[in-house]
Amino acid sequence: MATDDLPSVWTRQRRSRDQPSLNRSQIVAEAVALLDAEGVDALTMRRLGTRLDAAATSLYRHVANRDELVELVVDEVYGEIRVEEVGEDWRASVTDCARSVREMILRHPWVASVIGQVGLSYLGPNVMRLNEGMVAMLRDSGFPVEEAGPAISTVLSYVIGVGVSEAAWLTMLARSGQSEQEWQRRLGPAVVRAVEDYPNLREQYVVGDDVDPAELREQNFAYGLDRVLDGLEPRRRA
Amino acid sequence: MATDDLPSVWTRQRRSRDQPSLNRSQIVAEAVALLDAEGVDALTMRRLGTRLDAAATSLYRHVANRDELVELVVDEVYGEIRVEEVGEDWRASVTDCARSVREMILRHPWVASVIGQVGLSYLGPNVMRLNEGMVAMLRDSGFPVEEAGPAISTVLSYVIGVGVSEAAWLTMLARSGQSEQEWQRRLGPAVVRAVEDYPNLREQYVVGDDVDPAELREQNFAYGLDRVLDGLEPRRRA
DNA sequence: CGGCTATGCGAACAACGTACGCATGACGGA
DNA sequence: TCCGTCATGCGTACGTTGTTCGCATAGCCG
Numbered sequence: 001m002a003t004d005d006l007p008s009v010w011t012r013q014r015r016s017r018d019q020p021s022l023n024r025s026q027i028v029a030e031a032v033a034l035l036d037a038e039g040v041d042a043l044t045m046r047r048l049g050t051r052l053d054a055a056a057t058s059l060y061r062h063v064a065n066r067d068e069l070v071e072l073v074v075d076e077v078y079g080e081i082r083v084e085e086v087g088e089d090w091r092a093s094v095t096d097c098a099r100s101v102r103e104m105i106l107r108h109p110w111v112a113s114v115i116g117q118v119g120l121s122y123l124g125p126n127v128m129r130l131n132e133g134m135v136a137m138l139r140d141s142g143f144p145v146e147e148a149g150p151a152i153s154t155v156l157s158y159v160i161g162v163g164v165s166e167a168a169w170l171t172m173l174a175r176s177g178q179s180e181q182e183w184q185r186r187l188g189p190a191v192v193r194a195v196e197d198y199p200n201l202r203e204q205y206v207v208g209d210d211v212d213p214a215e216l217r218e219q220n221f222a223y224g225l226d227r228v229l230d231g232l233e234p235r236r237r238a
Numbered sequence: 239m240a241t242d243d244l245p246s247v248w249t250r251q252r253r254s255r256d257q258p259s260l261n262r263s264q265i266v267a268e269a270v271a272l273l274d275a276e277g278v279d280a281l282t283m284r285r286l287g288t289r290l291d292a293a294a295t296s297l298y299r300h301v302a303n304r305d306e307l308v309e310l311v312v313d314e315v316y317g318e319i320r321v322e323e324v325g326e327d328w329r330a331s332v333t334d335c336a337r338s339v340r341e342m343i344l345r346h347p348w349v350a351s352v353i354g355q356v357g358l359s360y361l362g363p364n365v366m367r368l369n370e371g372m373v374a375m376l377r378d379s380g381f382p383v384e385e386a387g388p389a390i391s392t393v394l395s396y397v398i399g400v401g402v403s404e405a406a407w408l409t410m411l412a413r414s415g416q417s418e419q420e421w422q423r424r425l426g427p428a429v430v431r432a433v434e435d436y437p438n439l440r441e442q443y444v445v446g447d448d449v450d451p452a453e454l455r456e457q458n459f460a461y462g463l464d465r466v467l468d469g470l471e472p473r474r475r476a
Numbered sequence: 477c478g479g480c481t482a483t484g485c486g487a488a489c490a491a492c493g494t495a496c497g498c499a500t501g502a503c504g505g506a
Numbered sequence: 507t508c509c510g511t512c513a514t515g516c517g518t519a520c521g522t523t524g525t526t527c528g529c530a531t532a533g534c535c536g
Binding site for chain 1: 278349350351352353354355356361366369370373374377383385386387388389391392394395396397398399400402403405406409429432433436437438439441442457458461462464465466467468469470472473
């Protein structure tokens with residue numbers, strides 16, 4: 001029974017000029033859900049339209065094109081990053097924010113695939129908020145004006161570099177349908193063979209079978225972040 | 239006059255089993271050239287085929303699919319990174335290698351778009367060489383075994399983070415067909431307006447009109463790299 | 477009540493990745 | 507010398523993509 005054939009008060013579409021059945025933020029939210037569920041290749045105008053009970057071409061009333069949609073989607077997930085006011089321990093504050101960025105990327109691994117297309121210092125409101133917040137943090141914790149910018153840029157570059165690497169790794173894992181441990185066990189021998197000719201790498205690759213890969217990644221992230229903050233520490237003015 | 243209609247000694251194809259008219263490394267090299275010249279959207283099997291005087295489908299005899307081609311192309315440009323043996327000054331050696339990575343990315347800005355799809359710690363020969371070389375550098379300059387890995391991971395994450403950001407920025411500039419200075423002058427007022435509500439960002443955005451944006455990026459990169467190395471320095475064993 | 481405008485959609489188009497099957501030419505053994 | 511085999515190239519074709527265009531509809535305002 002198609003609603004088109006039996007128009008009545010109940011089936012009649014309640015489309016109002018003020019409340020259209022489709023709007024931009026709804027589209028962006030559904031796009032994020034689609035990306036999270038099925039990855040970056042699944043973000044198609046038609047598929048997104050289907051999920052919204054709309055035709056693909058309807059989306060173009062609210063979004064200029066696919067690229068703009070991606071920009072909006074990226075800014076949307078930037079909104080998930082928490083940036084609190086700086087407390088007594090500036091390292092703790094920056095660390096918390098940095099972890100928050102990493103968590104966002106791992107929650108939405110597809111950002112790794114699009115971050116290079118969309119840039120990151122663009123003018124989306126959430127990106128602005130993040131930058132403003134981080135600069136404020138460093139200023140309040142004693143960094144001179146002319147170094148606050150470069151300093152947060154350093155932290156963010158590191159965090160994003162790690163995040164992109166990890167996300168790309170996890171995406172590849174997901175595509176192959178294997179868990180991290182599975183991969184380690186199945187392709188471990190192949191890696192050992194590939195590493196064979198490189199003495200320094202072989203020396204590195206003495207990972208015990210019992211370590212959790214996810215925790216290892218976390219430790220590496222923490223190590224690098226600590227080093228970056230160590231390097232920043234003496235630039236503060238007490 | 240089609241060569242097909244008048245077969246002769248001169249027009250006859252010199253195709254040998256040992257020297258096919260198409261080979262993988264030639265395809266990869268031409269793909270890099272195409273990407274450099276026209277950006278990531280221009281890398282299509284048909285266009286690449288045209289540049290090689292071949293049909294699109296011929297490429298599939300030498301490359302499994304587009305994704306594999308991208309992996310090969312990425313490893314190819316990783317080959318441009320120079321990694322020398324460590325000298326007396328370990329910071330100078332690491333810095334040189336890091337600069338080399340950045341230069342490679344700026345020479346091929348499209349890597350920013352694909353690095354998130356292909357990962358970066360994969361098993362391509364040139365990536366292996368880079369990792370081996372950097373681990374060797376840090377080991378030889380006094381880093382303990384268990385920290386050499388995390389340490390190069392820290393440096394590389396930072397460098398790649400910066401590189402991806404810069405490349406994305408330059409790509410967007412190239413798409414809009416404007417130079418960096420043009421952009422600064424034309425959209426400067428819009429940025430000022432966007433920054434208006436954020437006191438800490440406004441404080442940052444006091445860039446003189448006479449500074450060269452490219453040099454400013456370079457200085458920021460150097461600042462962050464110095465901080466990372468500052469943080470790594472005390473982890474060495476003399 | 478009648479025109480205006482914002483919104484949704486079906487159809488269509490060019491371009492894409494790629495599977496398939498055929499043609500062709502070089503090689504290796506008889 | 508000849509013939510089967512095999513590697514390589516290519517024409518065709520299919521399904522999917524982003525996007526444009528023109529039409530239909532339904533609420534709003536005069």
